Amino acid sequence: MLFVRFLFSCLLISFHCQCAITTFVNITVDDQFGDPSTHSQISYMPPDAWSIAPNCSHCPDNLSLFPAKAYNRTWHDGAVRPGTVRSASLQFYGKLHVFDVILHSHPHFRKCSMIFFIDGVRMGSYSSELNSAQDQWMYDVVVFQNTSLAMTKHQLLIQSGQENGPDTIILLDYIMYS
Ligand SMILES: *[C@@H]1O[C@H](CO)[C@@H](O)[C@H](O)[C@H]1NC(C)=O
Ligand SMILES: *[C@@H]1O[C@H](CO)[C@@H](O)[C@H](O)[C@H]1NC(C)=O
Ligand SMILES: *[C@@H]1O[C@H](CO)[C@@H](O)[C@H](O)[C@H]1NC(C)=O
Ligand SMILES: *[C@@H]1O[C@H](CO)[C@@H](O)[C@H](O)[C@H]1NC(C)=O
Numbered sequence: 001m002l003f004v005r006f007l008f009s010c011l012l013i014s015f016h017c018q019c020a021i022t023t024f025v026n027i028t029v030d031d032q033f034g035d036p037s038t039h040s041q042i043s044y045m046p047p048d049a050w051s052i053a054p055n056c057s058h059c060p061d062n063l064s065l066f067p068a069k070a071y072n073r074t075w076h077d078g079a080v081r082p083g084t085v086r087s088a089s090l091q092f093y094g095k096l097h098v099f100d101v102i103l104h105s106h107p108h109f110r111k112c113s114m115i116f117f118i119d120g121v122r123m124g125s126y127s128s129e130l131n132s133a134q135d136q137w138m139y140d141v142v143v144f145q146n147t148s149l150a151m152t153k154h155q156l157l158i159q160s161g162q163e164n165g166p167d168t169i170i171l172l173d174y175i176m177y178s
């Protein structure tokens with residue numbers, strides 16, 4: 001562990017040295033249009049468990065859900081088939097932020113809930129019930145971030161729902177990495 005930390009700080013130092021010529025750039029990967037720099041797309045499994053904005057007839061309170069407030073006016077929602085495991089995955093490079101549209105604590109509804117894996121290792125989770133008592137849709141919510149990843153290629157996997165488990169919803173808007 002110490003050895004890894006040491007290696008990592010060496011890497012940081014060498015990155016700092018290059019800062020005069022290399023600057024970090026944020027790349028925003030839209031849920032629908034994909035990565036503008038690599039042209040790779042987010043893959044959604046199973047495909048028929050996801051649908052895209054603006055049609056969200058199965059979303060609660062959908063009259064107060066505005067595509068215009070979402071990045072590129074799009075989102076992918078995994079609300080169509082309750083009781084299934086749904087996942088979204090993407091390859092990215094370096095630091096990571098994941099943004100969702102979130103419904104906080106809807107009284108009649110399933111919560112927004114998801115688990116995050118990087119390179120196959122579970123790194124964190126998000127559940128709207130734990131975060132706010134507000135009862136409305138929120139945009140640009142950071143549901144996961146990791147700014148201490150090594151500057152190499154990584155695989156992100158976002159999972160929502162369990163097989164025959166409690167109903168959950170996910171509306172993925174965009175993923176940002178730098
Ligand atoms: C990249 O995005 C993060 C998160 O929004 C922000 O804190 C950071 O300042 C941005 N960096 C650049 C270079 O725009
Ligand atoms: C909206 O999505 C539902 C399934 O979630 C589908 O049955 C319906 O046909 C869709 N409506 C439009 C206008 O795309
Ligand atoms: C909201 O849901 C209702 C039915 O639940 C549907 O008729 C309507 O088209 C939906 N609106 C949007 C914007 O998805
Ligand atoms: C998505 O939004 C960004 C930032 O506003 C814009 O630069 C880009 O052209 C948009 N992409 C599409 C396909 O609309």
Ligand SMILES: *[C@@H]1O[C@H](CO)[C@@H](O)[C@H](O)[C@H]1NC(C)=O
Nearest residue numbers: 123124145146147148149150
């Ligand atoms: C971020 O990634 C590092 C390196 O893999 C890991 O040690 C750390 O626990 C992660 N932090 C979060 C908040 O996921």
